Amino acid sequence: MRNRFILIFFFSITLSFSQSVEGVVLDSITGVGIADVHVQSLSGNHGTITNEEGRFRIINSSNEKDSLRISHIGYEVLELSVKEFSINYSDTLYLKPNLLELQGVTVTNDGVSEMIRDIMETLKKSQIRNSYAFYRQTSFKDTIAMEWIEAFYKITHSKNGIDKIKIDQARFARKRSDSTSLFLIHSNFSSLTLTPQLYSPVLKTNEVTVGKPFGESFIKNYQFYIEKSYQKNKSTYHEIHFEPDDDITNPINSYGSFVYIPSEKKLVQYTVFIDHALGSDDLSNYKGDKKLAIDNARHKLQFNYSEITGHLDFINVEYFYDFIENDVVFPCRVASKFIIYKNAIKPHKKLRTSSLELEDVRNFEKAKYKPRFWRDNPVIYRTERENLIISSFEKENAFGTYFKGN
Incomplete structure (x- = not known):
């Protein structure tokens, strides 16, 4: 978000098997790719985000009449037609930051409380939408990739988060380990089931x-206070920090921050931390002779x-x-x-509630793995490192059976 940064886009049109538009988003100062550009x-009606290298690929978007909206918090929203890409695909496009930090902004406790209540009401009354979602997970033990998961979902969701869900197509690979697999299997699926929605009654x-x-x-x-305030397109953005009181008795609590535009009553980003294993530290199923923690x-x-x-x-x-593992960390x-x-x-x-669908790990062992499908349908452009991880799993024949939902 720093003002000295300028975002550069290099675009190229690639008409591939699925008729797609591809590009890369780089920072003009560092030359490093920018992740999570939407x-x-x-x-x-398709969307994606850039990967860790700043690369993206949108499927079914080669029609010249189509337009792309490119956005990242802290920068101007850019809209360009595919025809412009096709004409200027070798051009460099600049997106300058437009998030100016405001100094000396004072908001009363009543003002913060009003924003919190507005957010809760918005989340509570948010309408349900029907969509398709894509999930990708990589699990590492030290620097070694131990697990790879990708899945396509049918979902209902709202501004409040995931409502209901059903896996349509998916695949996984896991390296064999008599102890590590206890903790790496589907770890973040459980995280999504425990905190799928922001507001709760x-x-x-x-x-x-x-x-x-x-x-x-x-x-x-909970305590709330404004950490920073910004201005973008004449709107004020507040970054608000939250943390639980010291005397709260709930055994599992969260803390973090969120970005809110009070004039438009829009929540832009919500980041939450939970210092807890959420059940992953249960060793009761391990029957081996190693000392684990x-x-x-x-x-x-x-x-x-x-x-x-x-x-x-x-x-x-x-x-x-x-x-x-045996005192080795x-x-x-x-x-x-x-x-x-x-x-x-x-x-x-x-569709089912997210907790039932995501926690039922028996769903991960039902149908045959289809390599061609996964080569042609990545929603999030894979990095070179991720391609190497997949290749290593394929060489070890580590991809198990996965399934297509009924």
């Missing part, structure tokens, strides 16, 4: 869940919203922990992205 095909007295700043049962136990577990979830529509675009989930990381890439024309049928 790119949406307006008439084609009053809980029953005996119900244990993650404490959230927008939960009716927890809001009185999980320590320093931390989850990070980030919900990203469109500055134009206010709708949920994508969710990033990361899980960090130390895996201790292995830093582990599970990284995943969940992107809503297309709106559905008709309502979905036979």
